[in-house]
Structure formats: C-alpha cells, structure tokens
Amino acid sequence: MRAQPLNRRRRLRGTWQRLRDDAIRWINRRHAHDGEHARLGRDRIYILPTRAGYTLLGIILIMLLGSINYANNMAFLLTFLLAGIGHNAIWYTHRNLLGLEIRPLPIDPVFAGSAPEAQLRLHETDGRGREAINVRVGAHACEPVAIPAGGRSDARIVLPAVPRGVYRLPRQRVDTRFPLGVLEAWSWLNLDAEILVYPSPVDPGRALAGHGDGDEDTGARGQSEEPPDHIRPYRPGDPPGRIIWKAYARSGKLHVRESPGGVQDDLWFDYDALPHGDTETRLSMLCHQVLEAHAQERAWGLRLPGQRIDPGQGPEHRDHCLQALARFRAAPAPLPLEDGA
Template sequence: MRPDSVTQPGPSRRRSARLRDDAIRWITRRHAHDGEQAHLGRDRIYILPTRAGYTLLGIILVMLLGSINYANNMAFLLTFLLVGIGHNAMWYTHRNLLGLQISTLPVPPVFAGQPITLPLRLTETAGRAREALVLCIGSHATAPFPVPARGTHSARLDLPGLARGIYRLPRQRLDTRYPLGILEAWSWLTLNPEIVVYPTPIDPGAATGGTGEDDPHTRDRREGEAPDQIRPYRPGDPPGRIVWKAFARSGKLHVREAAGGQGDRLWLEWDAMPATDTETRLSMLCHQVLAAHSEARAFGLRLPDQTLDPAQGATHRDRCLQALARFRTDGVELDPGPAT
C-alpha cells in the first residue's frame, strides 16, 4: 500500500498519540533497554481496572452506601465479599505476568510487501501456568495464549508488509486480564530484533519486453572465449549443469563446464540493469540473484559501494539479498500504526 493512500490521523489524534508516547517514556525512563531478553519484575508491571472493573467499583460503592444507610448486615456481607473477590483478582492478574522471561527469535527475512511474522519466546520459571497473555505492537495484537508451568511458548505476531530496508522493532506491550477481566496488568518491552526486507523481484526481461536471458554485460565469459566443455558427473555437481541429452544417448551423467573449469559464472551488475531509479534496479538484481541460485550457477554481485565475489549456495544467495536490502539505507523504526 502506498503511504499517500493511507488516511492520516487528524491533528487532535496525533497530539493525543504524542502525549501518550511522552507519558510512557516518562513512566518507563528507569527501565534499561532490554536488547535480546527481558525479565518482568515487580517494578515493570503496571495494573489498572478495565471498564468492567470501574463499573464493578461503582456498584460496590453504591452497595456500601446502601448498606450504611439501611444498616443491613447481609448487604455489608455481600459488599465486602465482592471487595475481597476484587482484591484477589488484582493479586492473580499481577502474578500472571510476574517473573516471565521474554526473548527474541530470528525474524525470517521477507520480500517487500509480504507480511512479517515476529516470533518471541516466553519462558515460565516460577512453576505456575500463565493464562490469557496478549502481545501487542501498536494496533496489532496476538490472540490470547498460555505459557505452561516451567515451559515455553513461541508467540507469533503478524505485521503488515513493508518497503525494502532494515527495520527496528518499536516498543512492545505484554498484557493480561486473567482471571476475571476486571483488571488489566501490562509491561512495556524494548526487545530489538532486526527485520530485513528484501526488494520485490522484478524480471529485467519482462520489464523491458525482452526475453529475460542473460545480458552480455552480466556474463563472465565474453565472445571469443573457449566454449563449454563436457565432463563426467562428479558427486556434488549441481543438477542444473547436467547434460540430459547426453544422458539419453549414453545412459551416463555428464555436466557442462566452462573452459578452464570456471563453471558458468555470472556477474550481476548495477550498471547493466535496464532501469534508472534505485528501487527498480535493486528489484531486478534481486530477481537475477534468485534465478542464478535456482540454476546452481556461480555468480557475483557488483553494487556501486560493494562487490561480492562469485560463489554458490544458499549462504551466498542470502549475502547478496542482504546487500540489496541494506543498500544505502540505515535501520529505521517500524511504524506499527496507532496503539489500541
């Protein structure tokens, strides 16, 4: 979705959001940055009544006034019974978060526009099960989930797709209304997993109306060089180089290799992309990286500020995609939308 297609909040709502953020920063100023793991102690848990809790509190006050006015012992008994239930609910709600450990898990990289899944691991060490926990980032929240006694649970929060780049996670919130829903306890987290968003792959041939075949500027072998050689198959040779026609004739596996044993190497070059804007060039290079890897070809990547030597394998592919995602960009904080 384009940023200019999103309805922007009004000035009053923006001011309210800024005041709320300033208040949260002031309240949590004594908390150290969590990094990769957070432990919820008593000084990090906040608790307030919910709307239902305030309603119950009002009813209790009316019942107390009525009991005093009519000097009714049974009414006093019922009023103090409700007060006791509310007091115990406060203790249980606060205890449902106390002592939890929350740690980050690697966030799988995605391509631009694809939804992001944020995994966090919650660990229970006090020997009591935790119920109805909710993880929130802005307006996005998980469904309520439990954590077993002395066990772990991996919570997964789905976030909308983003543009290419490197993102930092904003402030997170873990809350619960267990057991009665009349009180809400929560804690603010500042875990910092890195979110990597690759460019959207665009076929250079399809974008320019061509065939999509290798551009002569990207090939390592030039005209006038020796043609490919055919040699017997060796264990570990990529399937993409097998000469299937030779196998059909002789029943033996052979592979194609460039003269000198260099293999079918490619150079994927920034200047060779048929585009002028940065994002389109990165998207075209992303497509070529994926295509070269799927064909098990050795390839290198040349960017204006970085060169990756030819290699093969998933590790090299990921290095190239990481270089494209990080090209001329610094990590920015993800905008999850207004908090609920």
C-alpha cells in the same frame, strides 16, 4: 449549540493524548533498552482497572451506600464479598506477569510487499502456569498465549508489509486480564530484533525489453534471421549486459551471447550495468537474477556501488546477496506502524 460539545470532546481527547504520551515517555526513560532479554519484575508491571473493573467498583460503592442506609447485614456481606474478590483479582492479575522472561527470536526476512512475522519467546521460571497473555506491537497482537509451569511458549505477531530496507522492531507491550477481566496488568519492552526486507523480484527481461529500441536500425540489415551458434534465447537470470538488442529489434525476442562451446561461465550481476535509473527497480532486477541463478544452480557474483561479492552458489551465498540488496543505502529505522497501545 452542537459545536460546543464537539470542541469539548476534541479538547478532552487532546488532553488525554498528551497525558498518555507523557506517561509513555516516562516509562521509556525508566526502561530505555532491554537488548536481547527481559525479565518482568515488580518495578516494571503496571496495573489498572478495565472498563468492567470501573463498573464493578461503582456497583460496589452503590451497594455499600445502600447497605449503610438500610443497615442490612446480608447486603454488607455481599458488598464485602465482591470487594474481596476484586482485591484478590489484583494479586492474581499482577502475578500472571510477574517473573516472566522474554526474548526475541530471529525474524525471517521477507520480500517487499510481504508481511514479516515477529516472534517473542515467553519463558516461565517460577513453577506456575500462566494464562491469557497478550503481546502487542502497536496495533498488531498475537493470539492469547498460555505457558505451562516451567515451560515456554512463542508469541507470533504478524506485522504490516513495508518497503525494502532494514527495520528495528518497535516497542512491545505484554499484558493480561486474567482471571476476571476487571483489571489489566501490562509492561513495556524494548527488545532488539532486526527485520530485513528484500527487494521485490522483477524480471529484467520484461522490464528492459523497451530499452532495445535505440539499436533497432544499427547493424540490423544484411544479417540472418537465425542467431549464431553462440547466441541462445534469453533465460531468466541472464545478465542484461549479454542481451543482444539488435536481435530483439529484428525478431521481438530476447537472445543472449554465451561463451564459446556453450560453456557456462560465472555470472556477474552488476548494478551499474542496468539501464534503468531507479534504484529500487535496479535492486528488484538484481533480486530476480539472484533467485533465478540459484534455482538454476549457477555460480554468480554481485557488484553494487562500493561493494563486491565474489562468485559463489548455494543457499548461504544467495542469502548473503539478498541481504546486501536489502541493506543497500538503507539505515536501520523503526518499523512504521500505527499505534494501538
């Protein structure tokens, strides 16, 4: 007996999901792409009662039947007063979105494991204030936004953490239930916004320490325990190609070979020079080296398969290298997230 109601609920849920998906596909065909700017006109704002709105509609219908049955003028007055308030709410709720201009702001890159934050700028152009506007991306929403007349406000949406790569911001939803909460007006947006996710930094000195075991007995005998003058202790950011594994085998400490006289020449961070075979681990090591070289104000270059970045330094050079690591063999893809629309 209990299996039949459960199966009926599943069928109803499946039917509702199919209808909803068909409606979303139809809307996406109507508003396929907005680019870098969107304006909400009458043709792209949808409005329906909320659960409270359907409850109010049911109460009004019951009151109307009671008023007709008892021929009570005061009941008629109250019924049509509530109906008039609900009718005006349709206008005010729809008007709260009408004419809004929305554009995406650049999204700051993040490292893998950190949550990016999308920002959409809402601009009011009709000279009237707007209240309680929500912007959603999937199940992730901003705090309700108020916009002064002729002003602008920014909606900030914290998105889920994702692996390294290049992502596109998925379809966005703008909605409002102002002023009474009995109706919801909404619109779909397809604004362009790129999300760059850098590799998570991994210290190559620790990650590569186990790779020196193969040189443990090669040339280890008959040498002094003290490294020569042109060999110094390893510092984060030093290229793995200069690590002296023989010294590590003797002392258990990492040392690197420096140019004669202690002069620091340009560093080269080479993807192919790293002994680890995993692509993401190599990129994480290179990311750590880039950050450490920048912190030490060193000049460095970056070699990736099919790409070479000449030595340089400074914030712009750092960002250029980090972007190259984020884009390495990564095609732009929609940001994966759960659907909460």
